[in-house]
Structure formats: C-alpha cells, structure tokens
Amino acid sequence: MLLFLDVDGPLIPFGATDRPYPRYEAAAVPPQAVTDHPLLSRIDPALGPRLAALGCELVWATTWMDDANDVVSPWLGLPPLPVVEWPDEDEPPPLLHWKTRPLVDWAGDRPFVWLDDEITEADRAWVAAHHRRPVLLHRVEHSYGITDADLTAVREWLRTNSRSM
Template identity: 75%
Template sequence: MILFLDIDGTLIPFGAPAGHPYPAYETAHAPLNPLVTRIDPALGPRLAALGCQLVWATTWMDDANACVAPWLGLPPLPVVEWPDEDEPPALLHWKTRPLVEWAGERPFIWIDDEITEADRAWVATHHHGPALLHRVAHEFGLTPADLGALESWLTTHG
C-alpha cells in the first residue's frame, strides 16, 4: 500500500483565523525551513506505524527529504517527480493523473488538502485497485481524527 503525502496544508497547517497562532514544535533536528516547526513531530511515528510505503507527493520535491523527513524522524522517502504536462481536465487536480500513474495497479492513499469529488470520481474510473483520497482541512493539517480514518480504511483495504 502506498501513502502519498502532501506537505503544505496537510502536514504544515496554514490559514488559521486571526488571533490563533500555530504551535511551534521542537525536535533534536533544527529545521531548514521555519514553517516545519508547525508540524507535530509525533506524526512521523504515527505515519510509519500505518505500514504503508510513504511517498512524498508535494511541490517540495527533494526538499521534503532534506527538511521534513528528519523533523518527523523518517528516513528519506521516494518523491513523485511531476511531469511537464498539459493542464488537467476542468476540476481535476494536477496531481491526480500522475499519482494514479505512479501507483500503477497498487492500492494507495492520497492525503492532501486540495482533493475534490472530481478527483475521487476520476480515480474510481481510472484506477483498478483500492484507493482512498483523504482531504485534510488546511487550517489544522493532519489530525488524530484523520489518522483514525486512515487506520480504519486500512483495516478493510490494507
């Protein structure tokens, strides 16, 4: 099982209402990017415990391994290389087709803050294995409730 991970809005929350600053976490690893301190480092062990192949699906590309993986206590992860391609069909996220292609026939989970029903419908039509497209609220990032939803889905499909 593959778990595609976005960073902005998924691991790094943004857009909190005024007057509600994000906590700044600390680890033994000094962050290379100050926004990384918004990521709860406890997410690393929780994600690893899901038993999936973790794959970066983010515009951070290799910076995800330099900045975020050490913060979370994760080893370097594979990175989806985004192809230079035409615009996707209307309403479809630009990541959707490349992630389905990357997964091949393997089951996958995609965690992102920009997933829509159009993406779910396209994946249901074009991917022949189990797939969970889980949308995270960008104001909060990945929460324990989100992780619970992933664990529940993996119990059935993993």
Template identity: 60%
Template sequence: MLGSPDRPLLFLDVDGPLIPFGAPDLRPGGHLGDRAVPLPIGANPLLSRIDPRHGPRLSALPCDLVWATTWMADANEVIGPLLGLPELPVVDWPDSEEKSPLHWKTRGLVDWAAGRSFVWVDDEITDPDRAWVSAHHHGQALLHRIDPRRGLTHTDFVVIADWLARRSRSGR
C-alpha cells in the same frame, strides 16, 4: 524504499497536511510546547508548525510512504528529518499545462501507483479527483482531504488507519 506490491501506498503532501496554514496551536506564552521543532538559524519559520509526533504515527501505518509534494527531493532533506522519517520515494511530477477540473497531481499519482491500492493525503482533493480515480484506477484508493488550517489531526490518522485495516482484512 518500497515494500511488496500488495502493500498499499500513502502519497503524502507537505503544505497543508504537515505544515498547517492556520494559526499555530500556541501554548501560554506563545510557544508550541512539546511539539516545537528546533530549527536551524535561517530556516523557514513555517517549519516550526510541523508536529514531530506525526513521523512515528506515519511510520506505524501498514503502507509505504511516498512524498507527493512540490517540495520534491527537499522533502527528504528538510521535512523527513524533522519527522524522523527515513528517505522516502518522491513522485516526480510531469510538466503539464493541461486545463482540467482535476488536481494537477491526480493523473500522476494514479500512474505512479500502477494499480496498487493507495491513500492520498492532501488539502486540495476534490470530488472530480475522487470520481476520476474511481473510474481510472484499478486498485482501491482513499483520497483523504486534510483541512489546511489544522493539518493532520488524530481524527485523520484514525480514518487512514481504519481504511488500511479494512483493506488488509479484505485481502485487497
């Protein structure tokens, strides 16, 4: 569910930011410790890399969360429950075979935001994406690239929260 049009959006990718590609942060004995996510039998083992503490941290941000991932509706079925998140809106990606230096999500996210300020959290954001959004989006935007080997970190949450707080103080 989306809040006020004055409230910023946070477009959230899954692979890379929430499911890091690097080696898991194993505790002695090869376990993820208190971050371990209990998975059903037969579940994708990479889901165990999800840090369940991210759910409360994401929910506490002063923005509306939106899935911006190839997981599509499966993000609500699989990822959301592991994070304790409610059902979130999902960006529906248009079919496009256009060759461009832009990430294939960039234009769709700007269209989806429809002028609302937004944060985009993804591991594939590049400078051409930032330049295009700056030139074509009428609201404020933070395109925050996550290191896909590590996923979302405390530092990433600080950057995002600080940007949202500055935006809130400026009234835009």
C-alpha cells in the same frame, strides 16, 4: 500500500483564523538536517512515527520535491522517502487536481492513500474510473493539518480494505 503525502496543508497547517499555530521542536534531528525553515516548527514531529505506524510505503507527493527529504523527513524522524517527480503535462481536465493523474500513474497497479488539502469529488470520481485497486483520497483541512481524526480515518480504511488488497 502506498501513502502519498503532501506537505503544505497536511503537515504545515496554514490559514487558521480561530487559533494561533502550535510550535514544536523536534526531539532528535540529525546535525546535517535543515532546521531553519520558517514554517518547520508548525509540523508536529510526533506525526512521523504515527505515519510510519500505518504500515504504508510513505511517498512525498508535494511541490517540495527532494527538499521534503532534506527538511521534513529529518524533522519527522523519517528516513528519506521516494518522491513523485511531477511530469510536464498538459492542463488536467476541468476540476481535476493537477496531481491526480500523475499519482495514479505512479501507483501503477498498487492500492494507495493520498493525503492532501486540495482533493475534491472530481478527483475521487476520476480515480474511481481510472484505477482498479482500493484507493482512499482523504482531504485534510489545511487550517489544522493532519489530526487524530484524519489518522483514524486512514487506519479504519486500511483495516476495512486489507482483505481486498
């Protein structure tokens, strides 16, 4: 089971108007890790073990590309993760997110979860029509990032769909 993970929005919250952003410090970051990124402290390092505990193969699906492994993975206490390389392609069909088709291609015949803050019903409909394995496209509220409720939704989906994978 793959879990495609975006950085901006799901891990680094932005746009909140009702509260200040929390600030975190990572417990143990390797000395060679990049820790001076101005938004890094918005990422809760406890998310790393919680994401790993889902039992999925975590994959970066972000415009951060390999920088996610240099900056975000060490902060979260995760090893380097595979990175989706975004192809140069034509514009997606109207309303479809530009990541949707490349993620379905990258997944191949594997089931997957996609955590992103820009997923729409158009993406869900397109994936349902073009991918025959179980899929969860879960939209994370960018103002708050991944919450307990988001992780609970993923765990429930994994539990419910584990028999059909």
